[in-house]
Amino acid sequence: MxxxxxxxxxxxxxxxxxxxxxxxxxxxxxxxxxxxxxxxxxxxxxxxxxxxxxxxxxxxxxxxxxxxxxxxxxxxxxxxxxxxxxxxxxxxxxxxxxxxxxxxxxxxxxxxxxxxxxxxxxxHLRTHPAHLEILRVLQQQALGTIALLNGQWGFGARGQVMPPPRPPLQQWWEEPELIGGASTMMGTGVHVVDLYRFLLGQEIVELTALADGQTPNQPLEQLLTMSLRFEDGPLATICCGRRLPDSLNDLVIYGSDGRVASRGTLWEAREGSLEIVSETVNTTADYPHAFLANYIDELEDFYYAVTEKREPAATGLDGLRAVEVTLAMITAAREKHTVKIERHTP
Incomplete structure (x- = not known):
């Protein structure tokens, strides 16, 4: 079938x-x-x-x-x-x-x-085997109490201070109403937000943000940093942007008993490496470049969700939570203060 x-x-x-x-x-x-x-x-x-x-x-x-x-x-x-x-x-x-x-x-x-x-x-980052291994390690509490998460997903071209205008059929990315009031947050930042929630099993309760946009003169940001607090105490940072040539698109998580680092895994393709250093787990892994692998697994997971009548890897509720965080980011960047996340029940 x-x-x-x-x-x-x-x-x-x-x-x-x-x-x-x-x-x-x-x-x-x-x-x-x-x-x-x-x-x-x-x-x-x-x-x-x-x-x-x-x-x-x-x-x-x-x-x-x-x-x-x-x-x-x-x-x-x-x-x-x-x-x-x-x-x-x-x-x-x-x-x-x-x-x-x-x-x-x-x-x-x-x-x-x-x-x-x-x-x-x-x-699609939920399907990367490095992130699935991190989830397993965190669920085993091999890193102890989680203190800090750092993640960055950026890209750009050397010599470009700002990204050039998009071609005609992609110009909706530059229209605030069509894109949803944010640019690089919509492109890559939401992926990192969702990955954090997936790995920790916790919700974000408040955040603050600095951006090169979200102003009357530049409504859409091309570079963004956020600081987040999760409900059980961990702090996190996210950096994303289109002004970052040679970006190290890494995720690092620090706990009371160790550290995990996935290098180059915050990307579209499946690639990168994983290093876990802790009291009980010490291992490394490499992931050969496979451009479509994360998307193929996303589709296969959805097929089994339909046929087995179970939830898919990322549900509508997960999407809602990312929307809540995105809107809070926009407010925080525009108004320059910390914003508490309001969660809704669908």
């Missing part, structure tokens, strides 16, 4: 990662693609071997071969497209951020629940 997928939007992420990963996943089939432009949809379908191409989500949802949709559209469209798909009986895996408001995220969870369909969020 395979899950019949429709990819909503034919942008770079769908082109380079999602459609190829669907082809590579053992239990996935690319049934349909959707673009506002029929010619773009047709060309995408031809390149990736999709069975059908549509220029509206309504047409996609009428295709009985489609079991699930992977939403890769501009952030502000995720909620409405998820709700449409759920009402049509289709399972939904949406890219992060799940939504651009708490109200939309809650509506997505509620409608999917009401219609009995699965809702997952594309936090």
């Amino acid at each position: 395979t899950l019949g997928w429709a990819v909503i939007s034919t942008g770079r992420h769908a082109e380079n990662k999602i459609a190829p990963a669907i082809h590579a996943a053992p239990h996935a089939e690319l049934v349909a693609v959707c673009s506002r432009d029929q010619q773009r949809a047709d060309a995408f379908a031809e390149r990736h071997g999709a069975l059908a191409a549509y220029d509206s989500i309504e047409s996609v949802l009428q295709d009985s071969r489609v079991d699930a949709v992977f939403i890769v559209s501009p952030n502000a469209l995720h909620a409405s497209q998820t709700i449409q798909a759920a009402r049509a009986g289709k399972h939904v895996l949406t890219e992060k951020p799940m939504a651009t408001s708490v109200e939309d995220a809650i509506a997505m969870i509620q409608v999917c629940r009401q219609h009995g369909v699965m809702l997952g969020v594309g936090f």
Whole structure:
């Protein structure tokens, strides 16, 4: 059995990662693609071997071969497209951020629940074997009491002080309403936030943020640092940005009995290394470059979540929690003070 997928939007992420990963996943089939432009949809379908191409989500949802949709559209469209798909009986895996408001995220969870369909969020870092090993070590309390987490996901080009304007079909990334009021936080910061929650099993209770944007003259940030406090006491930092050529995209966690460091694992591809140094566990591991591996495992996990009727690796609630933190970051950066996180029950 395979899950019949429709990819909503034919942008770079769908082109380079999602459609190829669907082809590579053992239990996935690319049934349909959707673009506002029929010619773009047709060309995408031809390149990736999709069975059908549509220029509206309504047409996609009428295709009985489609079991699930992977939403890769501009952030502000995720909620409405998820709700449409759920009402049509289709399972939904949406890219992060799940939504651009708490109200939309809650509506997505509620409608999917009401219609009995699965809702997952594309936090692919949860599938990296280095992070799964860190989770196992933390659950065994091999590092003792966790004190501090440091994570960075950045990129850039040497010689560029600021990133250049995006090409026309990617310019929604530069429109605050479509992207959701934040730039590099939406691109990579939310992944690190979610990974911290996944590894610690704790919620963030407050944060502060400094950014090179979130001002009237520069509404969207291209460089961001955050300091976080978790409910049981650990502190954390996150740095993300598009102004960081040669960025060391590492995660380091310090506990009372040791340290774990994953080098180069905060990235799209599966790669990097892991070092654990503690009283009881001392080990290293290397991960050969595998560009699609995290996305393939994300799709396979979703297939088993649907067929086994269990939660996916990252749920709608996980997506909601990331939205709450993102909105708090925007407030903290704009108003220059610490913000307590308000958690909502969907």
